[in-house]
Amino acid sequence: MIENLSREEMGQMLKKSKRIAVVGLSNNPERTSYMVSKAMQDSGYEIIPVNPAVSEVLGVKAVKALKDIEGHIDIVNVFRRSEFLPEIAKEFAELDADIFWAQLGVENEEAYNFLKEKGYTVIMDRCIKVEHALTK
Numbered sequence: 001m002i003e004n005l006s007r008e009e010m011g012q013m014l015k016k017s018k019r020i021a022v023v024g025l026s027n028n029p030e031r032t033s034y035m036v037s038k039a040m041q042d043s044g045y046e047i048i049p050v051n052p053a054v055s056e057v058l059g060v061k062a063v064k065a066l067k068d069i070e071g072h073i074d075i076v077n078v079f080r081r082s083e084f085l086p087e088i089a090k091e092f093a094e095l096d097a098d099i100f101w102a103q104l105g106v107e108n109e110e111a112y113n114f115l116k117e118k119g120y121t122v123i124m125d126r127c128i129k130v131e132h133a134l135t136k
Contacts, residue, residue: 002112004123011135013099013121014128017074018046021066021097023088024079025049027057033079034058036103036129043132048073066091073097077128078106085111085124093118101128 005013020040025033025047034057041047041058048069049062056062063069066076066088076097078088085108092100092115099121102108107124115122 002107002109002122002124004126005121007131007135010123010126010131013075014132014135017099018044019048019071019073020045020075020077020128021048021050021069021073022077022079023050023066025051025054025057025062026079027051027054032103036079036127037077039129040132066095066097069095071096075099075101075128078102080106082106082108086114089114093120099123101126103127104130 022033022037025037028034037047038058047058047060049057049060050066051062052064054062073095076092085102089111100115102124104125104127112122112124
């Protein structure tokens with residue numbers, strides 16, 4: 001069963017975090033991933049687009065995969081369908097990253113259990129923008 005942190009705990013994580021890698025970030029301003037990431041960028045977070053199909057989003061050069069990001073990542077925010085989460089979770093486990101965050105409507109018990117067993121903080125089926133707005 002997937003158990004998320006409390007809203008207060010999510011707020012504390014967001015206050016400590018600075019760098020967010022966004023898997024599946026679209027360069028289409030009408031897509032949720034773009035709107036959410038722009039809001040987070042406007043709130044002072046460094047956004048790193050992870051999408052092999054685009055070269056740049058929100059004025060930032062995109063990377064093809066999580067492993068292409070240099071340095072520490074505070075949050076990996078995932079905007080992909082739920083069935084892709086186990087594969088993304090395996091990539092995440094090879095990074096220097098703290099929090100695996102799957103957006104609203106995205107959850108996968110296999111990926112959740114895999115990451116929790118390794119001791120990671122995992123949040124699923126929650127909108128990072130909403131949690132940020134509610135815990136500022």
